Amino acid sequence: TMVLDNLISSRAKEIFEYIAPNYHITLMEWSHDADHIHILFRAHPKTEISKFINAYKSASSRLIKKEFPEVRQKLWNEYFWSQSFCLITAGGAPLTVLKQYIESQGEKSE
Numbered sequence: 591t592m593v594l595d596n597l598i599s600s601r602a603k604e605i606f607e608y609i610a611p612n613y614h615i616t617l618m619e620w621s622h623d624a625d626h627i628h629i630l631f632r633a634h635p636k637t638e639i640s641k642f643i644n645a646y647k648s649a650s651s652r653l654i655k656k657e658f659p660e661v662r663q664k665l666w667n668e669y670f671w672s673q674s675f676c677l678i679t680a681g682g683a684p685l686t687v688l689k690q691y692i693e694s695q696g697e698k699s700e
């Protein structure tokens with residue numbers, strides 16, 4: 591079931607951009623699939639990223655369920671986000687390569 595359409599993804603991105611500065615995080619690139627998002631962001635070395643991710647998931651889940659009540663029917667056990675996440679640090683990789691990767695994530699392979 592597709593939970594993340596363009597509208598919901600766009601709202602989730604807005605919420606990310608609203609919360610991120612409090613954690614010294616800057617959004618670089620964003621894309622979504624039917625059931626997950628890919629985000630490239632820059633963070634301050636002292637940023638507690640897991641704290642930010644938990645705060646973001648909590649706030650965005652609450653707001654999205656409130657603003658898009660129809661989404662509740664597609665959720666498993668009322669959870670908008672799963673508890674897991676994959677975080678990859680990319681210190682040395684060129685930004686253009688990373689952005690290209692994130693942009694291509696929503697595309698279906700032929």
